[in-house]
Amino acid sequence: MDQNDIAEIAELIADLDDEATELVQECLDAGLDPVSVLKDGVVKGLEKIGQLFEAKEYFLAELMVGGELAENCINIINPHLPKSAEGERQGVVVIGAVSGDLHDIGYGLVAKQLELAGFEVHQLGVNVDSMAFINAAKEKKANIIGLSAFLVTTIPNCRDVVNYVNDMGLQDQFKVVMGGAETNQEKSDMMGADGWAPNAMEAVTLCKNIMAAHFGRAA
Amino acid sequence: MAGKLLDIMEFQSRAETGEVMEKSSKFDIKWSRTLRKAAEEFGVRYTPDSTVISDEIADGVFNAAVKLLAECGIYHNNTFRIIALTEQEIRDTAEFYNSNPRVSKFGQGDDRIEYTYRKAFEKKLPILAGGPCGVIGEDWHDPYIRSFVKEKTNKAMGITGGIEVIHGHSAKAGTLSEMYAAQWECAEIQRICREEGRPGMHQGLLCTASSAAASFACIDDHNPDRRKTWNTQIGIHIIPEMKIDWNAFMMAKFCQDRGIEPWTSCVSLTGAICRDGAETAIGIVCNALGQLSYGHGGMTQMFANHLDGTWSDQETQWAVAAATRAFERHVKLPIASVCAGMEPYWRTYAGIWQAQAMTVSNTINGMGYVWIGGHSGLETRLVGEVMQATLEVQDPKEADILMNKIFAKRNEETQKHKESGAGPRHFKDAYDCEKCEPKAALLEDYNRVKQELYDMGLKALK
Numbered sequence: 032m033d034q035n036d037i038a039e040i041a042e043l044i045a046d047l048d049d050e051a052t053e054l055v056q057e058c059l060d061a062g063l064d065p066v067s068v069l070k071d072g073v074v075k076g077l078e079k080i081g082q083l084f085e086a087k088e089y090f091l092a093e094l095m096v097g098g099e100l101a102e103n104c105i106n107i108i109n110p111h112l113p114k115s116a117e118g119e120r121q122g123v124v125v126i127g128a129v130s131g132d133l134h135d136i137g138y139g140l141v142a143k144q145l146e147l148a149g150f151e152v153h154q155l156g157v158n159v160d161s162m163a164f165i166n167a168a169k170e171k172k173a174n175i176i177g178l179s180a181f182l183v184t185t186i187p188n189c190r191d192v193v194n195y196v197n198d199m200g201l202q203d204q205f206k207v208v209m210g211g212a213e214t215n216q217e218k219s220d221m222m223g224a225d226g227w228a229p230n231a232m233e234a235v236t237l238c239k240n241i242m243a244a245h246f247g248r249a250a
Numbered sequence: 251m252a253g254k255l256l257d258i259m260e261f262q263s264r265a266e267t268g269e270v271m272e273k274s275s276k277f278d279i280k281w282s283r284t285l286r287k288a289a290e291e292f293g294v295r296y297t298p299d300s301t302v303i304s305d306e307i308a309d310g311v312f313n314a315a316v317k318l319l320a321e322c323g324i325y326h327n328n329t330f331r332i333i334a335l336t337e338q339e340i341r342d343t344a345e346f347y348n349s350n351p352r353v354s355k356f357g358q359g360d361d362r363i364e365y366t367y368r369k370a371f372e373k374k375l376p377i378l379a380g381g382p383c384g385v386i387g388e389d390w391h392d393p394y395i396r397s398f399v400k401e402k403t404n405k406a407m408g409i410t411g412g413i414e415v416i417h418g419h420s421a422k423a424g425t426l427s428e429m430y431a432a433q434w435e436c437a438e439i440q441r442i443c444r445e446e447g448r449p450g451m452h453q454g455l456l457c458t459a460s461s462a463a464a465s466f467a468c469i470d471d472h473n474p475d476r477r478k479t480w481n482t483q484i485g486i487h488i489i490p491e492m493k494i495d496w497n498a499f500m501m502a503k504f505c506q507d508r509g510i511e512p513w514t515s516c517v518s519l520t521g522a523i524c525r526d527g528a529e530t531a532i533g534i535v536c537n538a539l540g541q542l543s544y545g546h547g548g549m550t551q552m553f554a555n556h557l558d559g560t561w562s563d564q565e566t567q568w569a570v571a572a573a574t575r576a577f578e579r580h581v582k583l584p585i586a587s588v589c590a591g592m593e594p595y596w597r598t599y600a601g602i603w604q605a606q607a608m609t610v611s612n613t614i615n616g617m618g619y620v621w622i623g624g625h626s627g628l629e630t631r632l633v634g635e636v637m638q639a640t641l642e643v644q645d646p647k648e649a650d651i652l653m654n655k656i657f658a659k660r661n662e663e664t665q666k667h668k669e670s671g672a673g674p675r676h677f678k679d680a681y682d683c684e685k686c687e688p689k690a691a692l693l694e695d696y697n698r699v700k701q702e703l704y705d706m707g708l709k710a711l712k
Contacts, residue, residue, distance in 0.1 A: 091522040091557070092282030095275050131423030131460065133327055133489045133497075135274060136522050140557070156274070157327055158495070183385050183412040184428050184460045187420035212559060213385060230558060 032061040037072040044076025044104070045083070047096045051076070055104045065111035073104045074149065081147040085232075091136065094143040101146070120151045122242040125167045126177030127155030129188040137211060137231075138179035144231040145177075145238060161191035168205050174246050175238055178209040178224070186211070186218055193223040206241045210234060253345030258503055258544050261333060265499075268323065268331035274493065277325040277332070281491060282523045284321045285536075288314035289529050294572075296527035301568050301611050301653045302646045303370070308575035311528075315535035315576070316340050324488060324540050327495040335543060343543050344581050351582040354511050354548035356406060356480060358450030363405050365549050365584035370575055370616040371649075373641050379586075380623025380630030381407030381454050384593070385414050393683040395439055397627030399446045400686060403634045406452035408551075408586060408621020410439055413458050423460050429467050432459035436468050437475035453481045454621060455513045460485070462500045469510070483513035486545045488537050490517050491524070502545045514538065514547035516573070520565055521557035527565040530554045531572035538577065550577070551586035551621055560592055562604040564657045571615035584618030589633045596625045596674035599695040600660075600667035602632065606703060607653075607660040609633050613640040614649050626680055628688040628696055636703065639711035648707075655706050 036058055043051035051073075058068050080097040083089035089097075126142050128134055135157050142152045153171050155163065168176050176196070180186045189209045196205055206225040219227030226241060228234035242248035271277050289295075292310035320337040354365040368374055380401075382394050391413060398407055413421060413435045421431035435458050443451045456477060459465040465484050470476035486502040488494045505512040518524050518533030531554075538550050554569040555561035574585045589609040591601030605624050612620075613636075623633035643649050677683075680692040688696070704711045 087521070090282075090525045092279060092525075095279050095282075099275070099279070133493060133495055135493065136490060136519060136557075139275065139278070140522065154275075157493075182423065182460055183414050184421050184423035184431075184458065186414075187422035187427075190420075 032058055032063060034067070034071070037063065037068055040068065040072030040104070041075035041079060044073060044097060044100055045079035047093060047100060049100065051100055052103050052107060055107050059108065059111055065108050066113070069105070069108050069112065073101050073108065077101050077147045081144070091140055091143070094140070094147070098143050098146050121149040121239065122174040122246060122248060123151045123153070123171055124175045124177055124238060125153045125155055125164060125171055125173045126179070127159040127164065128157040128179040128181070129185050129192070130158060130160050131188060132180055132182055132185040133157045134179065134181040134211070137181065138177065140231045141177060141179070141210065141234045144235050148235045148239070150238060161188060161195060164192050165195050165199065165201070173205060175241060176205050176207045177234070178207065180209065180211040180214060183213055186214060186222065189222040189224060197223070206245055208234070208237055208241070252349045253342045253347070255343055255346050255546055256339060256543055258499065258506065258546075261499060261544050264333045265326045265329050265331060268326070268333050270331055271325065272330055274325055274327070277322070278491065278523055281318070281322045284318050285524065285529050285532060288317045289532055291317070294528045294532060296565065296568055298564055298568070299654065300650050301564060301571055301615070302649050303568075303572045303575040303615055305579065307572055308579050311531045311535055311572050312576040312580045314532045315539060316344075318532060318536045319539050322492065325493045327493050333494070335540070340539055340543065343539065347542065347581045347583055352548040352584070354584060356452035356511070358480060361406065361448055361450040361452065363452060365619050367578065367582045367584050368616050368618045369578055371614060371644055371646075372616070375641060376613060376617045376637055377405050377619035378403060378623060378630065378634040378637065379406035379408040379452065379454065379619050379621055380404050380589075380633060381409035381621060382411040382625070383409050383590070383622045384411055384596070384625065386411040388413065388416055390678055390683055391435070391438060392442060393681060393686045394626075394677050396442050396446065396686045397681060398630060399442055399448055399451060401627035401631055404623075404627065404630050406454065408454040408619070409457055410435070410453050410455075411457060421458055428459060428461060429464040432456070432464050432468050433476070436477050440475055451481065453477060455483050455485060462497050462504070465501055466504060469508070479508050479510050483511050485515060486512040486541065486547070487515040488540050490519055490537065491533055492537060492540060499544065506546060511549065512545045512547040514541045514545055514550040515553075516541065516550055517553045517555070518569065519557050520554055520569065527554075527568040527572070530566070530569035531576070534569060534573035535576050538573070542581075549584045549586060549618070551588070553588050562591060562608050562660060567608060567611045571611055574612070574616045578616045585616065586619050586621040587612040587617040588622045589620050590622045590624050590629070594674055595664065595667055597629070597677065597680040597692060598667060598672065598675050599698065600663040601625070601674070602629060602695055602699045603660045603663045605629060605633060606636055606699060607656050609636045610640050610656055610708070611653050613637045614643060614653070626677060626688065626692065628692060632696055632700065635700070635711060636708070639708045642710040643708070652707050656703070659702070659706070
């Protein structure tokens with residue numbers, strides 16, 4: 032087995048083909064470099080999915096299937112990675128819809144785009160209590176807390192999360208970003224969030240910029 | 251066959267015993283795969299050059315939606331289980347309505363209205379129930395609402411917007427401030443309706459209150475400052491795509507107990523799980539059938555937008571039209587539609603064009619009533635005038651030619667406005683808030699669009 036097989040992993044993932052997991056295992060069994068299997072295989076495949084999404088050839092469903100497939104591959108690769116490779120991720124994000132809000136497609140899309148961009152993302156679901164964001168961020172050692180709010184009456188719940196971060200002295204540990212149909216930069220400022228993005232693609236840029244500005248990662 | 255409806259309490263046990271699906275994304279994946287297969291099996295294809303929906307497409311959309319709902323069910327966000335419905339139960343629900351076309355009655359006195367189902371190309375005027383939507387500031391809440399109430403051609407308000415901050419309190423869901431803001435808003439709207447001599451006017455969807463507790467607290471038939479059972483609707487809807495929670499069920503039960511018409515609202519996104527207009531139409535109908543099964547409502551609104559939040563273009567309107575026609579042929583409920591532009595274009599020339607693209611295509615394809623018609627009273631008047639004129643368009647080929655011209659103009663003006671970086675026109679810039687009258691710039695846009703629609707071929711527009 033050689034580099035061509037790793038390239039084949041990327042193709043299989045981009046094609047959403049479950050055989051990718053088997054090929055990952057075969058490559059590792061054959062002694063190929065696990066970092067290369069991850070970067071040149073799985074991550075490359077995810078990048079292709081992202082490109083197809085941007086070209087409107089793939090949709091949210093493909094992002095979800097691709098994300099799930101990549102996650103399965105990464106779970107196989109992880110035990111083989113050297114310690115130094117663990118820090119390769121862009122950053123860690125916990126994300127969900129705030130208390131009272133049940134809209135999951137918007138934040139789900141942001142989560143998938145962040146995953147494609149190399150972030151470790153933990154989806155917390157919908158109608159998430161404000162303190163649950165803090166607890167999850169602590170547990171997952173997150174850098175960024177992502178809040179989704181679609182309703183006029185749920186946007187104010189973003190401020191509760193920001194207030195917890197500030198009042199618990201966690202400002203240097205976690206940065207809070209928000210988004211949703213009725214939100215904008217002005218409302219984000221009102222809520223005291225560290226950033227706002229109008230869509231999933233810009234959310235990735237926002238999170239990368241935050242990682243660069245506050246956590247010393249390259250943007 | 252007369253059909254039958256399921257008892258809402260049946261949904262309690264199904265929500266507690268259905269298949270467990272810990273991650274809702276698994277449901278999304280199953281739903282999207284089933285949707286694609288169903289669209290293919292029933293030959294539902296988006297036709298970009300024609301927004302006149304054939305009976306064949308309408309039937310395909312309906313049957314695909316039945317299959318989708320029967321195979322996937324509804325996802326319960328609180329129990330992480332699937333609420334399953336059999337194909338027979340879904341068809342029984344549809345047939346119940348189909349055999350007994352529903353008339354939904356609202357309002358009192360001179361403002362009594364009846365929403366009834368309407369067919370494509372039917373020469374019955376859809377009811378104009380344009381309501382103010384969006385987020386309203388405390389300082390312009392009165393003139394904004396009043397602009398719709400004082401517009402005599404407007405028969406009701408399908409919605410009354412949302413208030414964000416009142417007396418310094420942010421309206422926060424599930425807290426005292428949500429109830430406080432919603433009750434303040436209710437009192438204000440009742441006062442405005444009384445002052446304008448329309449105390450019996452229907453006020454549509456209760457918007458600021460989103461939780462069950464706050465919604466219930468806004469309705470009191472004996473308190474002049476609250477909504478009444480005859481002038482209000484409460485949202486019981488499934489969130490796109492096919493997710494529900496206890497809050498919606500409790501509000502549906504409350505509506506059934508009190509004789510309140512529930513707000514059944516069906517929205518699907520093009521470009522997310524649904525790939526195109528065809529899949530979006532199926533998604534909307536699946537959503538509607540799901541809501542009727544427990545909500546037992548007498549109307550439903552249908553709407554589609556793209557993942558980036560845009561709407562009113564040919565593809566989203568095609569989806570709404572196909573879903574509306576599917577319901578016309580198989581369910582027979584009054585369908586509510588949006589005839590209003592997108593937020594960055596509110597109260598502008600481009601935004602008015604977006605609204606007219608929706609008005610013409612919705613009127614042709616069987617809309618029963620408008621619940622959002624522009625973003626001011628004057629714009630709502632125009633929607634009514636354009637609906638009236640569109641009734642004279644009876645030839646499908648002529649309809650498509652006209653709609654294609656209007657969509658082209660809508661696209662052109664949208665692009666120009668976007669490139670100009672102009673943004674929306676605030677209500678305070680569009681209306682003289684003291685007199686509650688439109689300012690010259692909005693009036694000029696209104697007259698210009700009207701003249702251009704006439705020149706385009708809408709000859710009945712006076």
